[in-house]
Amino acid sequence: MPMKDWKKKIENKTVRIGILGLGYVGLPLAREFANAGVKVVGFDIDERKVKVLNAGKSIIKNVPDSEVKNIVAAGKFTATNNMSRMKNIDALLICVPTPLTENREPDMRYIIESCRTIAKYLRPNQLVTLESTTYPGTTRELMVPILETSGLKAGKDFYLAYSPEREDPGNKHFTTRSIPKVIGGLTSKCREIAQMVYELAIETVIPVSSVEAAEATKILENVYRCINIAMVNELKMVFDRMGIDVWEVIRAAATKPFGFSPFYPGPGLGGHCIPIDPFYLTWKARQYDMPTRFIELAGEINTDMPHYVIARTMDALNDRRKSLNGSKVLILGLAYKPDIDDVRESPSLELIELLRAKGAKVDYNDPHIPATHKQRKYNLQMKSKPLSAAMLKQYDAVVISTNHSDYDYAWIVKHSNLVIDTRNATASVKKGRNKIVKA
Numbered sequence: 001m002p003m004k005d006w007k008k009k010i011e012n013k014t015v016r017i018g019i020l021g022l023g024y025v026g027l028p029l030a031r032e033f034a035n036a037g038v039k040v041v042g043f044d045i046d047e048r049k050v051k052v053l054n055a056g057k058s059i060i061k062n063v064p065d066s067e068v069k070n071i072v073a074a075g076k077f078t079a080t081n082n083m084s085r086m087k088n089i090d091a092l093l094i095c096v097p098t099p100l101t102e103n104r105e106p107d108m109r110y111i112i113e114s115c116r117t118i119a120k121y122l123r124p125n126q127l128v129t130l131e132s133t134t135y136p137g138t139t140r141e142l143m144v145p146i147l148e149t150s151g152l153k154a155g156k157d158f159y160l161a162y163s164p165e166r167e168d169p170g171n172k173h174f175t176t177r178s179i180p181k182v183i184g185g186l187t188s189k190c191r192e193i194a195q196m197v198y199e200l201a202i203e204t205v206i207p208v209s210s211v212e213a214a215e216a217t218k219i220l221e222n223v224y225r226c227i228n229i230a231m232v233n234e235l236k237m238v239f240d241r242m243g244i245d246v247w248e249v250i251r252a253a254a255t256k257p258f259g260f261s262p263f264y265p266g267p268g269l270g271g272h273c274i275p276i277d278p279f280y281l282t283w284k285a286r287q288y289d290m291p292t293r294f295i296e297l298a299g300e301i302n303t304d305m306p307h308y309v310i311a312r313t314m315d316a317l318n319d320r321r322k323s324l325n326g327s328k329v330l331i332l333g334l335a336y337k338p339d340i341d342d343v344r345e346s347p348s349l350e351l352i353e354l355l356r357a358k359g360a361k362v363d364y365n366d367p368h369i370p371a372t373h374k375q376r377k378y379n380l381q382m383k384s385k386p387l388s389a390a391m392l393k394q395y396d397a398v399v400i401s402t403n404h405s406d407y408d409y410a411w412i413v414k415h416s417n418l419v420i421d422t423r424n425a426t427a428s429v430k431k432g433r434n435k436i437v438k439a
């Protein structure tokens with residue numbers, strides 16, 4: 001399709017968008033395009049998700065049922081697992097998972113599978129973009145050869161771009177629409193077309209010179225966070241030995257109007273991105289005989305944080321003439337960050353395993369996660385225990401692992417015997433401070 005036809009389709013909003021992978025990234029993106037007035041088809045291999053979405057219900061907390069209902073009712077969004085419908089789509093945006101394998105290497109099977117499916121139905125002039133976080137080189141080295149099994153040439157017969165997702169579930173200040181989006185194309189025409197498409201749904205699109213620059217941008221953002229979090233985690237342990245409260249120090253340092261961005265310590269890294277993505281670069285850098293020492297060191301410190309929390313809990317129990325072995329411990333917050341329902345890589349899961357291994361009897365409460373489900377690494381088979389003053393008293397230690405805003409921390413401290421606070425959630429609690437131990 002010549003450029004002017006793309007322009008026309010975009011101007012009169014007859015361009016058809018397809019989104020592969022309707023998860024935490026794909027669904028909010030589908031909503032933005034649908035709300036912008038274009039028709040979106042969501043493709044997912046998960047039949048249950050497809051059914052739920054077509055019934056006008058959401059599958060994630062950050063996109064309410066009412067929003068899915070509205071776009072389905074307006075005829076702007078349908079979900080399907082019938083991949084042959086890709087033939088009728090103009091722009092296919094891939095938002096599938098990019099986890100690590102057991103050996104902590106990039107697990108590219110979802111991208112590979114998506115590209116194989118697309119290649120079956122690819123037709124001239126379609127645009128394909130990848131949003132999943134990955135190592136620099138993925139679009140050109142991995143995707144192009146698979147997509148070209150269609151017989152079509154990338155950059156000539158069809159267009160290819162990379163635009164990293166910057167979704168931040170639970171963020172009240174930024175939405176999918178208002179978060180600027182970086183785009184790199186395989187060719188400049190690929191980039192221009194991708195930019196026009198994304199500008200339908202995203203306020204600010206930032207073009208960069210290549211797909212590799214766009215891939216590296218996302219990796220830089222995540223490495224930056226991973227390393228800074230590791231740094232404050234280490235400082236937390238050092239300052240604690242010195243009797244200095246790291247939270248007070250960060251609050252004070254953050255008053256500097258330039259040259260300092262605050263990062264906060266915690267019980268370990270969680271989520272799909274920060275604990276995983278930097279290792280995509282580590283893996284790729286090996287091909288260039290380059291070590292990624294900052295990433296390895298940050299990984300070491302962050303991975304060790306749950307052990308630090310356990311050690312602090314044991315010390316606090318010891319001060320009360322108790323051993324962790326045989327103690328009852330309640331974990332507050334299972335999600336990897338406040339006010340979301342996502343437990344992927346959550347340090348709370350690791351804490352539960354470590355506590356159990358030391359002989360503690362562990363329960364959890366999380367208003368957003370009624371029960372645990374089987375994951376690659378964990379199969380805890382637990383249900384959230386309802387909170388009450390009487391139940392809090394039964395525990396030898398209550399560990400605040402995720403600082404959900406629904407919790408009444410003064411009430412929790414009042415009724416608990418001992419509170420291990422890994423998030424400074426009890427900062428404003430005045431009474432019962434002798435029961436609080438920061439970790």
Ligand SMILES: NC(=O)c1ccc[n+]([C@@H]2O[C@H](COP(=O)([O-])OP(=O)(O)OC[C@H]3O[C@@H](n4cnc5c(N)ncnc54)[C@H](O)[C@@H]3O)[C@@H](O)[C@H]2O)c1
Binds near residue numbers: 046095
């Ligand atoms: N969750 C976040 O906050 C976030 C933020 C930034 C970037 N990312 C990145 O975005 C990507 C997607 O993450 P997510 O959190 O949305 O994952 P997710 O697991 O919530 O959703 C992925 C969806 O893709 C579907 N899927 C898998 N293979 C498929 C295939 N071959 N065809 C069609 N659908 C398929 C799955 O069934 C699932 O519904 C990852 O690379 C992640 O690193 C996520």
